[in-house]
Amino acid sequence: MPNSNPEASEWDELEARSLVFAEIDGPQETLASKRNKMSQSYRWRQVGVLLVLAFCAFMAYVRGDVIALLILDVEEEHEKLTKDILGDLKKRAADARIEVDKLIEEDYGQFKDEVFTKENMMNAFQSPSELSVERLQRRILIKIIEAQLRTSDDTTFNWVIAGHSAAAGHGNLFNQTTAFILEQTARPFFEALGITFYGKNYAMGGTKSAPENALCMSAVYGPDLDILSWDFGMTDGSREPTLYNTWTQRAGVHPTSPTIISFGSAFAGTIHQEVEKAGMSAFQAVFVNEKSGDLLAAKFPDSDDSKVNVTELPRGVKNYRCGGRTETGEPCGDKLIKFNTEGVCEQMRGQVSWHNGHKDHLLRGRVSALFLIENVFEALSKLDETPLAASESESDGEEDKRIAPSISEEYLSYLHSLEAKDKESFKNSEPPKVHHFEDRLTELHDAFLRSNNVCRYAYLPSYTRYEGILTENRQEIKYLGGGRITYQDEGVRSESQPAPKPDSLTEPLLVYNAENDRLVCSDAQIDFKDYFGIRNEDEWVATIIPNDSEEEVFVSDYEKENRKGVVTVCERVFAWGRFPENFVSIENVLNTSDTTITVNDIPATEYQVIGTENGRCHVLGNKDGFTFPASLEHGPGKYEIKFKVPEKGGVLYLSSFIIF
Secondary structure, eight states: OOOOOTTGGGGHHHHHHHGGGTOOOSSOOOHHHHHHHHHHHHHHHHHHHHHHHHHHHHHHHHOHHHHHHHHHHHHHHHHHHHHHHHHHHHHHHHHHHHHHHHHHHHHHGGGHHHHSOHHHHHHTEEOSSHHHHHHHHHHHHHHHHHHHHOTTSOOEEEEEEEESHHHHTTTSOGGGSHHHHHHHHHHHHHHTTTOEEEEEEOOOTTOOSTTHHHHTHHHHHOSOOSEEEEEOHHHHOSSOSHHHHHHHHHHHTSTTOOEEEESSOTTHHHHHHHHHHHTOOEEEEGGGOTTSTTOGGGGSOOTTOTTSOGGGSOTTTTTTEETTEETOSTTTTOHHHHOOOTTTOSSOSOOSTTSOOHHHHHHHHHHHHHHHHHHHHHHHHHTTSOOOOOOTTTOOSSOOOOOOOOSSHHHHHHHHHHHHHHHHHHHHSOOOOOGGGOGGGGGGHHHHHHSOOEEEEOOBSOHHHHTTTTTTOOOOOOEEETTEEOOOOOSEEGGGOOOOOTTSOBOOEEEEOGGGTTOSOTTSOOOBOOEEEEEGGGOEEEEEESOHHHHHHHOOHHHHHTOOOOEEEEEOOOGGGOOOTTEEOHHHHHSSSSOOEEETTEEOOEEEEEEETTEEEEEEEBTTBSOOOOBTTTBTTOEEEEEEOOSTTOEEEEEEEEEO
């Protein structure tokens, strides 16, 4: 259907460009072949260096007086190799940056040179100190070097966006969201360096950052993260730091220790200081804060100013700012101007005042990408540097072991060792006090913040669902861009559930289309609150956690053998607290003299609530406390949880099971 919006034609080229990530046809050179060509000469020369080193070892026994000269020749050759490949990388990066600048100029015209300067992009994200910048650039360097040395592997850089409905882009087309624009901008640039870049939109409407999403971080956002951004300001609130503290602590023990970026947490300033000191990299996006003097949009003219010729403004600026504020007032706040979906999605949910419009997502995505690109150039420049004495922050009293930067396995191992050192430093640091995990849970406080766990998670989008880990049925999926994939629904439809089976022990149902949430435009929303349904009519329902796939992906042998036996279940979130008539809470289920929940055949007799209203989880307890013994029947680290809903016609709506 043609786009009937008179402004839509301005965006046709942008949308066309975005589709390149959905389908790539024609005789185009693949990223793998580019990497192979880029490093073919380098690999052969590396072989030569290894042969010379072997010869040196032999000569050490024969002619000690020439060995020093030979080693010097090897070092010079190695340095020349790095300079050659580095020169090629810098040229590729510079050429790719020209194409990025063209995108910016198309969107912002004459404002490109004034607004999108290197200084503005670097200042758009602020960190407590240069330590966070160094750690981010170190991760970038690792990716660049890996891409040159290991051309048979797919080197990726993953930026995952987590947050609420505004972060998810509700009210907009999916290819207008921040994550999609971020990927569209950064992906060709990273591709020039042999790296596949992903900007993944894993935000979910109506959810908080903690406890559930934070405790289920790997299951939701995946085990391989380079940057994880937080945008839950609207749902988390700003009364106290419990939720953001939980989020940052769980990010600190994530397998890949991502850089964290806050879009709006009121506590980022103080909490980032502590987690950076402990070993993390942390930034806050100040360019989106209307109360700060760093608001980039303030550099754009007001479209309601009578002195401004709005018709001459570029498309990213026109009708974006009115009365000193973005996407509010007239005409900037008009639905047809703020949201640009007509002709694509005739019926759209979420086109409300508190959701960002497409121009705001455009700015966020472009600035985020440019911030990262500027850090890539800074990282590349470090390969030209000579090693300096370790800074005070890096020194641990041992002899300085810094080595000369180079594109080599030796230097790559050195960078990995620095990351490992930071990760160990974080693990050894003192965690903050989080009141959700105090009182009766005090002995388990640090485990909730730092211990490995297994999370079985029902919501979409999530790594465990997309990869078929939950159902143990790996799906043949294709990446479409911005975190979207060719996903096929799993489970049973809410209105077509199977007949009860009270005479057999069944698994909880994986149910989708609750609240008719699948009835949305296919070009828009991808976040859905599927749930695990446990019905009264089914009598006893049981599940074993982890399943084989969950154990393979999320659990090491050590963690399996040392599981604490803490079991937490979280209830599904319902929009605006509108619970269905048959909703039964964990409190209702346990408020009876009968046994209604067991863990490895031990009755659960009590619970402790963690979280806040419409975002609560329950830690199950028994007569001896809040841990359950391992199962001899199912093996170490595995827990069989059984439920029986006592209320006639009642249903437990659960979104996750979490085992520590």
